[in-house]
Amino acid sequence: MGVMAAERIKLTSTRSPWWSSAIVIVLGLGLAILIAVVTKAASGADSGEVPELTPDIVVSGVSGFGVLVLMIMAALTVTSEYRFGVVRTSFMAVPNRSLVIIAKAVLVGVYAAVLTFALALVAFGAAKLIAGDSAPLLTLDGNWRAIYGIAIYALLCVVLAIGVGVLVRQSAAAISLIVLWSLVIESLLGAFGSFGRNVKPFLPFQNANRFLTPGDVPGEWHWGPWGSIVYFGVFVAIVFGVALVVVNRRDA
Numbered sequence: 001m002g003v004m005a006a007e008r009i010k011l012t013s014t015r016s017p018w019w020s021s022a023i024v025i026v027l028g029l030g031l032a033i034l035i036a037v038v039t040k041a042a043s044g045a046d047s048g049e050v051p052e053l054t055p056d057i058v059v060s061g062v063s064g065f066g067v068l069v070l071m072i073m074a075a076l077t078v079t080s081e082y083r084f085g086v087v088r089t090s091f092m093a094v095p096n097r098s099l100v101i102i103a104k105a106v107l108v109g110v111y112a113a114v115l116t117f118a119l120a121l122v123a124f125g126a127a128k129l130i131a132g133d134s135a136p137l138l139t140l141d142g143n144w145r146a147i148y149g150i151a152i153y154a155l156l157c158v159v160l161a162i163g164v165g166v167l168v169r170q171s172a173a174a175i176s177l178i179v180l181w182s183l184v185i186e187s188l189l190g191a192f193g194s195f196g197r198n199v200k201p202f203l204p205f206q207n208a209n210r211f212l213t214p215g216d217v218p219g220e221w222h223w224g225p226w227g228s229i230v231y232f233g234v235f236v237a238i239v240f241g242v243a244l245v246v247v248n249r250r251d252a
Contacts, residue, residue, distance in 0.1 A: 003094055003103040010086075011077065011107060020073035024066040025119060031061030032123035036130035053138045056146040056213050058127035059120045063150045063212055066119065068182065070112045070154060071161035075174040077104060078165030098244045101166060105240065109158040117151035143214045145225070152229060153208055160236045163243035181205070204235040 011017050039053045056063075078101075081087040094100050124147065128138055140147065165174045186203045190196040200206050201221050207228035210217045223231065 003099055004107060006090070006093075007100075007103050007107045010081075011111070014080075016076055016080075017073055020069050021115060024062070024069050024115065027065045027069070028059070028062035028116075028119045028123050029126060031065070032058045032127045033130060035060075036127035039131050053127070053131055054146075054214070055124055055138065055140060055143040058138065059123050059146060059150060062116050062120045062123055063153060066116060067112075067150070067154050067157050068179065070116070071157050071178050071182075072175050074105075074108045074112070074158040074161040075165035075178060076171055077108060078162055079169060079171040079174050082169045083171065097247050101162065101244060101247060105159045105162045108162065109155040112154040112158045113151040116154040117148060120147045120150045146212060146214055149212045149229070153212060153232075156208070156229075156233055156236045159240050163236070163240035166243035166247050167239075202231075204232050208232045 035053065035058055078087075081090065090100050091097050124138075124140070131138055161174070161178055164177055168174045168177065182205050186205050189203060190200045190206065197220060200219050206219075210219075210221065211225045211229040211232070221228070
């Protein structure tokens with residue numbers, strides 16, 4: 001509990017978590033409201049098709065940009081300590097280095113899960129209120145996974161980001177790897193014809209996105225949506241486990 005208290009003080013006494021949380025809220029609510037306004041305006045037009053509005057679309061600002069910001073924040077909680085030498089003090093106070101990293105992952109992960117779940121509910125409610133009858137598919141009946149799944153996804157992503165931060169120890173390198181990996185690398189791999197179709201079911205973030213998307217997702221998947229999030233969780237556990245081994249073997 002002492003380690004958890006120390007990590008809580010670190011998290012709440014610096015400005016970056018507060019700014020990151022504010023950005024997540026603005027992106028999550030702003031995009032949901034914008035999408036709902038555009039959909040309602042399109043429904044009132046004389047020509048053109050009205051875009052289908054579903055729960056996973058209105059919360060995409062939370063599951064996409066919001067979680068990405070939280071991953072960057074989580075990585076910085078580690079890399080900033082290495083940059084300013086604070087991590088040495090932490091390891092001197094708590095010789096069990098794994099305990100320090102695990103406590104950080106649990107604290108930031110739970111915070112990210114609670115924040116994204118609450119924000120997804122608010123974003124859905126705001127979009128539903130604005131869109132009204134123009135979005136008949138905007139309902140939680142059979143679509144709850146699009147809401148609570150974000151909390152699971154955010155928790156796993158934060159743990160992954162902390163593992164990456166421990167492994168690379170540099171803020172720029174960690175942020176670049178997180179952003180390029182989730183937004184660019186997997187998309188490029190999936191675009192290479194038959195190779196892309198074969199490799200897509202084994203890409204971690206593609207599996208996470210499949211879990212967050214209700215209904216059928218194009219692709220030759222080898223397991224269901226829950227199998228996809230389990231696959232992503234195993235991948236996160238491997239990266240985080242390697243990070244724990246590395247942090248105990250090298251100098252701080």
